Amino acid sequence: MHARPRPVALAALALTTAPPGRHPAAAGAGRFAVVAPDTMTTEYVVSGVHVIQRWTPNDDVIALDLYLAGGVQQLSAANAGVEELALRASEYGSARYPLTRARRAWAHTGSRWVVDPEADWSMVGFRSTGDQFDSTWSVFADRIVHPTLDSAAVGPVRARMMGELRLRQLTPEAAVYDLADSLAFIGHPYALHPSGTESALAGLTAGYVREYVHDQFVTSRMLLVVVGNVSRTHLERLVASTLGTLPAGSYTWSPPPPVPRRPTSLSLVQRVTATNYILGYFAGPSVSSPDYPAFRVAMLLLSGGLAGAIRGRTSLSYAAYAPYQDRAVASGGMYATTATPSLVLALMRQQLEFLKSARFPGYALDRFIKELTGQALLERETNAAQAAALARAQLLEGNYRKADGVLAGLRHVSPDDVARVAKAYMRDIQFVYVGDTTRVRRDWVKSM
Amino acid sequence: MSTRYRSTVRPHVVVARTAWTILIAAAAAGAQQLQPGPAPAPGSFESRIARVVRDTVLANGLAVVSIENHAVPLVTVEVAVRTGAFTQEPGDEGVPHLFEHMLFKSYTGPRRSWGATMGELEAASYNGETGDEAVRYYITLPSASTEGGLRALAELVRDPDFTDDDLAQERHVVFDELDRDASDPIRHIYNAVGQRLWTTAWGRKDPGGDGQALTRVTAKRLDAVFHRYYVPNNSLVIVSGDVTAAQAFKLADERFGHWKRQPDPFASFVPLAIAPLPHPVGIIDQRTGLGDVLLLAEWQGPSVTTDPDGSYAADLLSTILDDAGSTFQARLVDSGLFTSCTVSYLTRANVGPIVLTAHTSLDSLPHALAALRDALQRLDAPEAFTDDELHDAQQSRRVETALMLEHRTAIAHELAEFWGSAGLPYFRTYADRTVDVSRVQLAAFARRYLVRKPFALGLLVPTGSGDRVQPSVVAFMGM
Structure with missing residues (x-):
């Protein structure tokens, strides 16, 4: 027996924009209540720096993220990792805050320094409390505007990043993900990892990093997102005297091209492991495509189908699901660990075929869409998460207001849409297998 | 699950x-x-x-x-x-x-x-x-x-x-x-x-x-x-x-409400007895293809039930040692001996582990281990960290608590885990107690649980390098 379908008020995602305690109680108002439009978020430009600010007057925590648009599109195989390296090495001192002073000044604030390089952008920021915001900003801004980036700064961070890459390869889980990523996106910017490779990092000298920062840390690439109790006037003054003094540059965002398609393949990696790892990726639509919402829903259905078929009903795996990569060009995949790869691959094929041919009842689809909506809300719990959602909407969709309606298009997704996007995108799968290669044959994936 | x-x-x-x-x-x-x-x-x-x-x-x-x-x-x-x-x-x-x-x-x-x-x-x-x-x-x-x-x-x-x-x-x-x-x-x-x-x-x-x-x-x-x-x-x-x-x-x-109360499951429970380690023990694993050395050392730390003050000190000391600008990090990481070295403590009713994880190269290992031994042996000494480091760690804990308070789903999980090991009264006052830990308490904690105390050591080293690393590892374990 299934639940009766209920209408979903997806505009209610705007709830995340309401100040704490202000939105109407959800009980009795449907699953998600509709609230007034977001009036707490503003957008402005200060000396060439694009700022999105959400004012949350009751919060003690302030999340500040500075985004450098472009991500791996700015990089090449030879310098991949340079943005992460520059941002991490900036912690080793700047003009106003030489190494020891920089460390002490930052430590006095207790704030958290965050560096997060992604495929579509590099992010650097901090999490602080209101009373420490100005002190933290002072050190933060100087790191971005006047980083020292001498060999004493770049050398240790480069060594650490290279070590982290080597350690990562120790775990088969990370190895299968990294390999699948590099194979699925051959000929596409996403084939580059924002943290780079050991060989690329080895060639990045302090001089090169400084030059890169001089050329690339320009205001036309920047988006500053602040969520917390900071006044606009104050923030404008801080930005104007620091980030606003950087060159404007001439950057304009272009979405990455479609991912080149290649016939389905299976790459095998022999490794002594107690279980075997399977991951296959396929390219999805771009964020601007009308297929995007249907693809998102289809991925959730696929994930549920894999979990049910491979774990729930047959107990062939502890972990079986469909990973989803939310980037400017979306992608999806199928993942499982198992001692019986032949059976699992057959079930993966079966689930794909089912998704392409079956018509899900409307109420079943509705339930999955509500689950997605709930997950989206869960991901907006903190100021940092809200900042990330605002930035994603601005950078990928050109409008921060879409952050709170990111899933709005889902309500229009029909069962036919799911089957259509499954047929269109869930093919040409690049599989990677890590484990006992005597237990698997490449031709098992050909029909996918 | x-x-x-x-x-x-x-x-x-x-x-x-x-x-x-x-x-x-x-x-x-x-x-x-x-x-x-x-x-x-x-x-x-x-x-x-x-x-x-x-x-x-x-x-x-x-x-x-x-x-x-x-x-x-x-x-x-x-x-x-x-x-x-x-x-x-x-x-x-x-x-x-x-x-x-x-x-x-x-x-x-x-x-x-x-x-x-x-x-x-x-x-x-x-x-x-x-x-x-x-x-x-x-x-x-x-x-x-x-x-x-x-x-x-x-x-x-x-x-x-x-x-x-x-x-x-x-x-x-x-x-x-x-x-x-x-x-x-x-x-x-x-x-x-x-x-x-x-x-x-x-x-x-x-x-x-x-x-x-x-x-x-x-x-x-x-x-x-x-x-x-x-x-x-x-x-x-x-x-x-x-x-x-x-x-x-x-x-x-x-x-x-109508879930029926039952006899206390721990009324006839055999308490968990953990024997103190008599001496350091270790393992060198050289089966991986890793080119570096990953080091893991664990000590038997405080039980929150019998030494709650030790648990607060353990967390504050971890914060001091892990700060990028700390004396500890300067000696071990900024010096180039390790690429990373972190310390943590897991709050537990039945002896919580103090865990040190470090990463270095095969070539650096002998000097790195000697420096680590020296740093660990000084943890109860006045020069182990400065007053500034202590104050900064306390501030760091304040910010960390504010961030956790903002994240209510995460708090629910943390609270449940705390309840299992330490109970709600401990949980309620944990942050205030941790930022109140004094230098004297930190030194006492280090002396009781870390300095010259037995530990279990594990190293992941490059294949075939076991004999090469053994002398420096043995010297480290004899500290």
Whole structure:
């Protein structure tokens, strides 16, 4: 027996924009209540720096993220990792805050320094409390505007990043993900990892990093997102005297091209492991495509189908699901660990075929869409998460207001849409297998 | 369902003392009234979270906590049971973990399937976790479905139906979970060090368990475990999110109130006895293709039940040592000897581990180990860290607590884990106590647990380099 379908008020995602305690109680108002439009978020430009600010007057925590648009599109195989390296090495001192002073000044604030390089952008920021915001900003801004980036700064961070890459390869889980990523996106910017490779990092000298920062840390690439109790006037003054003094540059965002398609393949990696790892990726639509919402829903259905078929009903795996990569060009995949790869691959094929041919009842689809909506809300719990959602909407969709309606298009997704996007995108799968290669044959994936 | 074998993340959140206002709500819900404690000091973390975190105890002994947060229209409902690896008897290693899996499989609510029930409730997520001192089950769902969530969790923990057929199936899922861990060399070295640190108590520290023991488990045995530990007077319910405390307590009482109190499961319990390590022990694993050296050292640290002050000191000292600008990091990392070196402590009732993880190159290892030995031996000396470092670490803890207070779903999980090991009173005052730790207390902690104390050591080294690294490792262990 299934639940009766209920209408979903997806505009209610705007709830995340309401100040704490202000939105109407959800009980009795449907699953998600509709609230007034977001009036707490503003957008402005200060000396060439694009700022999105959400004012949350009751919060003690302030999340500040500075985004450098472009991500791996700015990089090449030879310098991949340079943005992460520059941002991490900036912690080793700047003009106003030489190494020891920089460390002490930052430590006095207790704030958290965050560096997060992604495929579509590099992010650097901090999490602080209101009373420490100005002190933290002072050190933060100087790191971005006047980083020292001498060999004493770049050398240790480069060594650490290279070590982290080597350690990562120790775990088969990370190895299968990294390999699948590099194979699925051959000929596409996403084939580059924002943290780079050991060989690329080895060639990045302090001089090169400084030059890169001089050329690339320009205001036309920047988006500053602040969520917390900071006044606009104050923030404008801080930005104007620091980030606003950087060159404007001439950057304009272009979405990455479609991912080149290649016939389905299976790459095998022999490794002594107690279980075997399977991951296959396929390219999805771009964020601007009308297929995007249907693809998102289809991925959730696929994930549920894999979990049910491979774990729930047959107990062939502890972990079986469909990973989803939310980037400017979306992608999806199928993942499982198992001692019986032949059976699992057959079930993966079966689930794909089912998704392409079956018509899900409307109420079943509705339930999955509500689950997605709930997950989206869960991901907006903190100021940092809200900042990330605002930035994603601005950078990928050109409008921060879409952050709170990111899933709005889902309500229009029909069962036919799911089957259509499954047929269109869930093919040409690049599989990677890590484990006992005597237990698997490449031709098992050909029909996918 | 995931398993927490061992975490290097330490609990770091406080929960407020029961507030006066909530006593009224609890009484209205038919719950047992608590006596209010002294009001928290103004400006303390305890007073800040008293505004949102409330607790009570139902007549059947079930503890209920409400964490109010109206930022998004979601609620997380969580049930924690005080069991896990520490209650494993010989031959039962891994049974609480298998049990956690089986509970979802054996759900007997009206839908007869946990997945279908979650679908009906439009759950955003659900999961279970088995640790060494608590097992947790949780759902996040729209706040309009709070009652349904509480009902489903009440059905889950009160009325499972274990069958040998289900057990035969689910066992394979757990085997794959264990195989995933066995495939990971880093997890492997953690387990190898754990076995050496806890010696005869390892079976009651490792929630993952033993494949052979899992093969022998029967539905009848699961039933016995269930009836002993899954009782209201050994459990906690947390309702966190877009619901008032009064609503949370009322709904908890309605859904869990007639869960019948049972004898104290620990009345005839054989306490977990952990033998002190007589001397340092170690293992060198050279089977991986890693070109570097990964070092893991663990000490037997404080039990929060007998030395709570030691647990606060452990967390503050970890914060001092891990700060990028600390004397410790300057000697070991900025010097180029290690690429990273971090220290943590895991709050536990039955001896929490102090864990040091470091990464270096094969060439640097001899000098790195000598410098590490020197730094560790000085941890109780005045020059181990400056007053500035101490103050900065205290500030860092304040910010960390503020960040955790903002993240109510995460607080629910932290609170449940704290409850299992240390109890709610400890949880309420944890942040304030931790930032109050003095230099003298830190030195005393270091002397009691770290400086020249036996430890278990594990190294992942490049294949074939075991003989090369052995002399420096032996010298390090002889410190």
